[in-house]
Amino acid sequence: MHLVTAEEMRRLDCITIDRLGIPAVALMENAGRAIAEEIIAFCNRRGKAGMAGAPRQGGGAAHSSAPLDASAWAAGSAHGEPAARSGARGVAFAAGATLRSGGPGGGPASPPKLTISGDAALMADHAESEHWLVLVGKGNNGGDGLVAARHLREAGIAVSLLYAVPPESLTGEAALQRDAAAAMGLPAAVHGGGSPVFAGYSGILDALLGTGAAGAPRGVYAELIAAANASGKPIVSADIPSGLNADTGETHEPCIQASLTVCLAFLKRGLLQYPGAGAAGRVVVRSIGIPAGLAREEGLSAYWLTPDVLEGVLGVDVRRRRAPDGHKGTYGHVLVAAGSLRMSGAGLLAARASLRAGCGLATWAVPGKLLPLLVGAAPELMLAGAGGEADGTWNAAAAEEVLKLAGQRDVLAIGPGIGRFEDDKAWLKAIWEGSECPLVVDADALNILAECDYGSWRQRKAPVILTPHPGEMARLAGVQTKKVQRDRIGLALSFARERGVTLVLKGAHTVIASPDGRVFVNTTGHPGMATGGAGDCLTGIIAGLLAQGLDGAQAAAFGVYLHGLAGEKAALLRDDPASVIASDIIEAL
Ligand SMILES: NC(=O)C1=CN([C@@H]2O[C@H](COP(=O)(O)OP(=O)(O)OC[C@H]3O[C@@H](n4cnc5c(N)ncnc54)[C@H](OP(=O)(O)O)[C@@H]3O)[C@@H](O)[C@H]2O)[C@@H](O)CC1
Numbered sequence: 001m002h003l004v005t006a007e008e009m010r011r012l013d014c015i016t017i018d019r020l021g022i023p024a025v026a027l028m029e030n031a032g033r034a035i036a037e038e039i040i041a042f043c044n045r046r047g048k049a050g051m052a053g054a055p056r057q058g059g060g061a062a063h064s065s066a067p068l069d070a071s072a073w074a075a076g077s078a079h080g081e082p083a084a085r086s087g088a089r090g091v092a093f094a095a096g097a098t099l100r101s102g103g104p105g106g107g108p109a110s111p112p113k114l115t116i117s118g119d120a121a122l123m124a125d126h127a128e129s130e131h132w133l134v135l136v137g138k139g140n141n142g143g144d145g146l147v148a149a150r151h152l153r154e155a156g157i158a159v160s161l162l163y164a165v166p167p168e169s170l171t172g173e174a175a176l177q178r179d180a181a182a183a184m185g186l187p188a189a190v191h192g193g194g195s196p197v198f199a200g201y202s203g204i205l206d207a208l209l210g211t212g213a214a215g216a217p218r219g220v221y222a223e224l225i226a227a228a229n230a231s232g233k234p235i236v237s238a239d240i241p242s243g244l245n246a247d248t249g250e251t252h253e254p255c256i257q258a259s260l261t262v263c264l265a266f267l268k269r270g271l272l273q274y275p276g277a278g279a280a281g282r283v284v285v286r287s288i289g290i291p292a293g294l295a296r297e298e299g300l301s302a303y304w305l306t307p308d309v310l311e312g313v314l315g316v317d318v319r320r321r322r323a324p325d326g327h328k329g330t331y332g333h334v335l336v337a338a339g340s341l342r343m344s345g346a347g348l349l350a351a352r353a354s355l356r357a358g359c360g361l362a363t364w365a366v367p368g369k370l371l372p373l374l375v376g377a378a379p380e381l382m383l384a385g386a387g388g389e390a391d392g393t394w395n396a397a398a399a400e401e402v403l404k405l406a407g408q409r410d411v412l413a414i415g416p417g418i419g420r421f422e423d424d425k426a427w428l429k430a431i432w433e434g435s436e437c438p439l440v441v442d443a444d445a446l447n448i449l450a451e452c453d454y455g456s457w458r459q460r461k462a463p464v465i466l467t468p469h470p471g472e473m474a475r476l477a478g479v480q481t482k483k484v485q486r487d488r489i490g491l492a493l494s495f496a497r498e499r500g501v502t503l504v505l506k507g508a509h510t511v512i513a514s515p516d517g518r519v520f521v522n523t524t525g526h527p528g529m530a531t532g533g534a535g536d537c538l539t540g541i542i543a544g545l546l547a548q549g550l551d552g553a554q555a556a557a558f559g560v561y562l563h564g565l566a567g568e569k570a571a572l573l574r575d576d577p578a579s580v581i582a583s584d585i586i587e588a589l
């Protein structure tokens with residue numbers, strides 16, 4: 001599924017309206033109806049759970065991990081329930097008259113049944129117990145809310161409108177919807193400042209600000225957002241939560257904390273990155289008549305990482321099929337140069353993970369003094385001494401040993417647990433320039449890299465994959481960690497392009513950017529993976545996939561995806577995400 005910025009969304013809107021001739025008001029009608037359908041489904045679910053009026057739990061970025069669960073996401077109108085719902089709610093009865101007598105054999109036949117279905121998606125189970133307040137902004141987002149209000153009313157749900165600004169200031173399609181709502185007699189008020197009263201409503205539709213918003217909500221918009229959040233009522237957002245930066249996922253002060261966001265046409269980038277992903281609650285993407293293929297035709301290249309994208313966009317065999325006559329040589333040989341006396345485990349985790357990712361062979365290179373201590377640590381691994389100091393730490397001269405070993409292997413992964421040492425920049429430069437195979441750079445090797453002028457180093461032919469967490473990324477980019485987190489997708493993209501590397505910016509909803517301008521956002525994984533060594537496993541997984549012939553972007557994206565899935569599985573096996581440790585992730589691969 002494509003991810004779009006607000007600007008790209010406007011472009012796709014314009015193409016649909018100008019080139020295809022679909023009127024803007026038709027798109028708005030589709031948008032509003034989709035929002036109404038989702039609100040009705042929300043009410044019906046709530047009714048079934050016997051929780052009428054219950055607000056979302058927790059709120060804010062720390063709320064339930066539902067949005068992290070790929071199954072909680074839904075694309076288009078096929079979001080899991082409608083088929084079952086329409087089956088259950090369709091009006092079906094037998095036709096009164098027998099249309100044809102006699103079966104093929106001439107005997108009596110049972111009369112054919114005529115089945116007639118109602119507009120199931122717009123049927124509320126307990127409409128009488130619902131009363132929704134629609135917060136209406138001045139732009140098209142407000143217009144969407146007005147359309148939704150009409151459809152909710154049609155479904156028998158009581159609806160009231162609260163305009164942020166005098167309704168006379170609405171223009172274009174939004175003004176048309178304002179008039180239609182008035183003609184239908186929907187009760188409306190204009191926010192007069194101060195604290196609006198939300199008592200008596202069973203839910204709030206946030207149609208204040210959408211992709212046309214600029215900066216933090218101002219004036220009456222800010223008042224309404226703060227009051228809606230404080231009301232404790234469940235909030236459904238139209239397109240994006242008002243107060244969210246649709247491109248970056250930054251939340252302004254204030255920002256709506258939604259239970260559900262009905263995203264229109266294409267998934268906005270900001271809904272996939274924290275804290276925005278937390279503010280959005282559950283996200284449903286609904287089509288509104290803008291052809292999905294336009295995104296591809298327009299060359300958009302940001303994606304939510306799903307098995308479909310892995311296969312269709314990246315060309316990865318997600319089933320990881322192996323040739324029946326394959327042997328260990330078929331699946332490549334990884335060299336992991338990692339670990340030192342005090343952090344040998346980091347190297348062990350990376351090397352073991354590469355094997356679990358499916359490479360044929362893995363060699364773990366450590367400072368020679370450590371070798372006797374590591375014998376038998378993992379029987380499947382080969383061990384190699386790579387020089388180093390008498391105390392089991394690395395030194396610059398060890399680069400030569402690493403290069404010798406790498407010459408006979410398919411992939412080199414460096415960094416986990418190596419620490420810092422004298423002349424480590426020379427060590428890294430020698431490896432960077434001297435190795436011919438794909439290179440995965442992690443942990444302290446990234447910190448060393450951040451201090452090097454590697455743009456002037458000899459150009460590498462084989463891919464480089466950098467796997468920083470936000471702190472390491474901050475050092476690489478020479479900015480504060482806060483700035484990294486403010487626009488993870490934008491930074492990862494520009495860094496990968498400028499430096500000609502594949503960049504894996506780790507953390508909840510890891511971003512994978514490739515030097516050709518494609519970017520992928522992963523949503524597998526969970527907070528239980530915030531544990532020492534989890535990143536070392538990822539380094540090994542990516543190296544293991546590279547060894548099997550995947551290219552840089554394929555290995556990075558598939559590796560991150562599998563790593564997250566393994567983390568989820570490990571949490572299930574442990575019964576508690578908090579108990580997951582890095583080794584569990586490897587075992588769950
Ligand atoms: N064909 C289409 O285009 C379709 C669009 N669709 C829908 O339209 C949405 C985008 O609509 P949009 O572009 O009208 O912008 P929108 O977000 O409603 O609000 C902008 C208004 O808010 C104001 N404002 C801005 N920033 C502010 C701030 N910080 N604090 C306070 N006020 C602020 C600003 O007013 P101004 O300050 O300029 O007077 C401006 O007038 C999109 O998300 C989707 O829901 C769908 O219907 C499908 C078809």
Ligand SMILES: Nc1ncnc2c1ncn2[C@@H]1O[C@H](COP(=O)(O)OP(=O)(O)O)[C@@H](O)[C@H]1O
Pocket residue numbers: 443468469506507508509510524525526527528529530531532533534535536537538563
């Ligand atoms: N809340 C989270 N949700 C999903 N994945 C997470 C979360 N926290 C951490 N992770 C993942 O766990 C790994 C941690 O890596 P890192 O910080 O480098 O750990 P270490 O250096 O100890 O190995 C990364 O792949 C990261 O994306």
Ligand SMILES: [K+]
Pocket residue numbers: 141206207208209210237238239240241242
């Ligand atoms: K909104």
